[in-house]
Amino acid sequence: xxxxxxxxxxxxxxxxLTLAATAFVALFLLLPLIAVFVxxxxxxxxxxxxxxxxxxxxxxxxxxxxxxxxSVPLNVIFGICxxxxxxxxxxxxxxxxxxxxxxxxxxxxxxxxxxxxLLFGAQGWFGPWLIEHGIRIIFAVPGIVMATVFVTFPFIxxxxxxxxxxxxxxxxxxxxxxxxGGLQTFLRVTLPNIRWGxxxxxxxxxxxxxxxxxxxxxxxxxxxxLTNTMPLHVEILYNEYNFTAAFAVASLLALLALLTLVLKSxxxxxxxxxxxxxxx
Amino acid sequence: MIALHNISKxxxxxxxxxxxxxxxxxxxxxxxxxxxxxxxxxxxxxxxxLAFPDQGQVRFHGEDVTALGVADRKVGFxxxxxxxxxxxxxxxxxxxxxxxxxxKERPPKAKIRSRARELLELVQLGGLGDRYPAQLSGGQxxxxxxxxxxxxxxxxxxxxxxxxxxDAKVRKELRRWLxxxxxxxxxxSIFVTHDQEEALELADxxxxxxxxxxxxxxxxxxxxxxxxxxxxxxxxxDSNSLPVDLxxxxxxxxxxxxxxxxxxxxxxxxxxxxxxxxxxxxAGGADALPLLVTGVYRRGGSWRVEGTVDGSSRIVEVDVVxxxxxxxxxxxxxxxxxxxxxxxxxxxxQ
Numbered sequence: 001x002x003x004x005x006x007x008x009x010x011x012x013x014x015x016x017l018t019l020a021a022t023a024f025v026a027l028f029l030l031l032p033l034i035a036v037f038v039x040x041x042x043x044x045x046x047x048x049x050x051x052x053x054x055x056x057x058x059x060x061x062x063x064x065x066x067x068x069x070x071s072v073p074l075n076v077i078f079g080i081c082x083x084x085x086x087x088x089x090x091x092x093x094x095x096x097x098x099x100x101x102x103x104x105x106x107x108x109x110x111x112x113x114x115x116x117x118l119l120f121g122a123q124g125w126f127g128p129w130l131i132e133h134g135i136r137i138i139f140a141v142p143g144i145v146m147a148t149v150f151v152t153f154p155f156i157x158x159x160x161x162x163x164x165x166x167x168x169x170x171x172x173x174x175x176x177x178x179x180x181g182g183l184q185t186f187l188r189v190t191l192p193n194i195r196w197g198x199x200x201x202x203x204x205x206x207x208x209x210x211x212x213x214x215x216x217x218x219x220x221x222x223x224x225x226l227t228n229t230m231p232l233h234v235e236i237l238y239n240e241y242n243f244t245a246a247f248a249v250a251s252l253l254a255l256l257a258l259l260t261l262v263l264k265s266x267x268x269x270x271x272x273x274x275x276x277x278x279x280x
Numbered sequence: 281m282i283a284l285h286n287i288s289k290x291x292x293x294x295x296x297x298x299x300x301x302x303x304x305x306x307x308x309x310x311x312x313x314x315x316x317x318x319x320x321x322x323x324x325x326x327x328x329x330l331a332f333p334d335q336g337q338v339r340f341h342g343e344d345v346t347a348l349g350v351a352d353r354k355v356g357f358x359x360x361x362x363x364x365x366x367x368x369x370x371x372x373x374x375x376x377x378x379x380x381x382x383x384k385e386r387p388p389k390a391k392i393r394s395r396a397r398e399l400l401e402l403v404q405l406g407g408l409g410d411r412y413p414a415q416l417s418g419g420q421x422x423x424x425x426x427x428x429x430x431x432x433x434x435x436x437x438x439x440x441x442x443x444x445x446x447d448a449k450v451r452k453e454l455r456r457w458l459x460x461x462x463x464x465x466x467x468x469s470i471f472v473t474h475d476q477e478e479a480l481e482l483a484d485x486x487x488x489x490x491x492x493x494x495x496x497x498x499x500x501x502x503x504x505x506x507x508x509x510x511x512x513x514x515x516x517x518d519s520n521s522l523p524v525d526l527x528x529x530x531x532x533x534x535x536x537x538x539x540x541x542x543x544x545x546x547x548x549x550x551x552x553x554x555x556x557x558x559x560x561x562x563a564g565g566a567d568a569l570p571l572l573v574t575g576v577y578r579r580g581g582s583w584r585v586e587g588t589v590d591g592s593s594r595i596v597e598v599d600v601v602x603x604x605x606x607x608x609x610x611x612x613x614x615x616x617x618x619x620x621x622x623x624x625x626x627x628x629x630q
Contacts, residue, residue, distance in 0.1 A: 170361060173330055174363040174428075176330075176350050179351050188365075193367070
């Protein structure tokens with residue numbers, strides 16, 4: 001943190017600001033994080049392990065992994081397509097598309113969940129048709145996946161758009177002029193150029209996909225062992241005054257957050273490195 | 281032979297090219313010269329198949345290739361900012377074109393590597409095959425880009441401002457080297473530049489472009505000595521331009537005869553263009569134009585003298601051999617024009 005201030009600020013001001021920021025981080029971020037682990041282990045490791053291995057908890061973990069496992073790859077594809085279209089081609093309605101990509105950031109996740117219920121629920125627009133054909137979306141895994149995809153859509157596209165815009169089209173045109181096909185150009189030139197940015201986006205997208213609560217809560221129906229993801233399971237346990245179990249599952253999510261943070265820092269370091277002078 | 285016929289291209293409301301016709305001879309080194317926005321890069325990209333004309337035809341050796349993409353035209357393209365693949369070694373960059381060929385035509389790996397090494401030798405970067413582009417200087421990167429383009433054995437080499445991103449000294453060396461390489465290989469080559477010196481030094485023929493049209497095509501000597509328009513006269517090499525009135529075979533500036541014209545000319549308004557070195561400065565004669573010296577600086581072996589003429593605010597540049605002391609600033613001299621060209625007041629040849 002060696003930011004040089006353009007004017008000679010008062011030493012006391014600097015110390016006060018640093019203290020304020022540190023106190024804020026400690027009080028609002030660090031303390032709760034520690035509290036999660038302390039509470040989770042308060043009744044011993046055996047209770048902690050039991051809370052994580054009981055069938056409903058395992059089902060919630062599995063479902064969370066499944067949902068992330070489906071929605072992250074989908075958003076990798078959507079994100080690359082959208083970023084590619086926006087940065088390498090000119091077409092009418094481009095700025096509208098960019099606005100739409102940001103929509104999930106500005107809409108409350110609960111609203112997203114409600115919209116899906118309105119569209120695909122039993123009383124919804126497509127409800128009767130879906131029931132007729134025996135397709136369940138709301139209160140089932142497809143709905144949870146759809147809500148998660150919606151909420152996590154911007155992460156990868158937002159990461160790639162500035163990166164690909166900066167890189168321009170020269171590399172791709174060079175590859176084409178050397179006789180490479182479209183797929184070869186993508187796999188051998190475009191993908192390596194964006195790989196760190198893409199990984200970074202995947203990481204953030206995954207963290208959000210596993211942690212999403214609001215939208216998923218509305219469409220899931222909270223069926224224990226069937227449509228409960230980890231965040232929903234935590235809420236149920238908490239509402240049942242089963243604090244130790246709730247914090248045990250929550251500690252897994254907290255660990256995921258810490259892991260994401262470490263990987264993110266590593267990637268940032270790598271990313272800068274590859275932009276600099278030597279090889280990656 | 282490459283022939284362009286009536287090529288037009290618009291970007292939105294901006295007409296980048298307006299009915300351009302051009303023939304490129306086999307083995308020649310051609311420069312597309314013009315200011316930014318003149319359409320020269322667009323024309324190059326259309327020849328490459330990286331851009332497509334709204335109208336007109338591109339022919340390679342009589343075959344219509346207008347609709348073919350860059351991959352099917354067998355052209356080598358060198359980008360201003362090199363466009364090297366930064367995650368690949370120099371050797372892999374050069375071998376890329378061979379390694380993406382369909383399986384049946386693709387040479388074995390060892391063959392690709394040895395061919396890439398040969399090409400690196402050709403561009404004088406022998407031992408650098410294992411480096412990454414980021415570890416090379418600008419001039420070296422541009423040579424790698426050239427080697428990479430040559431690896432696919434193109435029938436035409438296209439270079440977009442190949443020296444634009446390099447500093448002056450490297451630029452000069454690379455220019456000389458590229459000229460030699462061209463003579464050695466005899467490959468038809470076309471390069472885009474906005475630097476008239478570069479065009480005159482390198483090219484067999486220069487195509488001067490302005491506002492989406494070709495103003496003149498000719499050898500460097502022709503373009504410099506007999507510019508076809510006021511624009512070419514002023515864009516290629518330094519040129520002074522004075523508004524004159526023509527009367528009975530003489531050009532008058534401020535009612536003073538300053539240049540005797542050869543051949544038939546009408547009467548009326550026109551522009552008289554002359555080079556800084558086509559002028560004599562001395563105490564002044566009957567035809568001499570009074571010049572008030574406002575600035576002097578050295579340009580190699582001569583003084584470049586700047587001054588205003590005949591009490592007007594018009595600035596004229598004059599070259600004086602630097603074997604004597606330069607004229608003092610504020611001194612008044614007489615200027616006689618030895619060679620000049622006449623253009624209509626709107627810039628067309630007259």
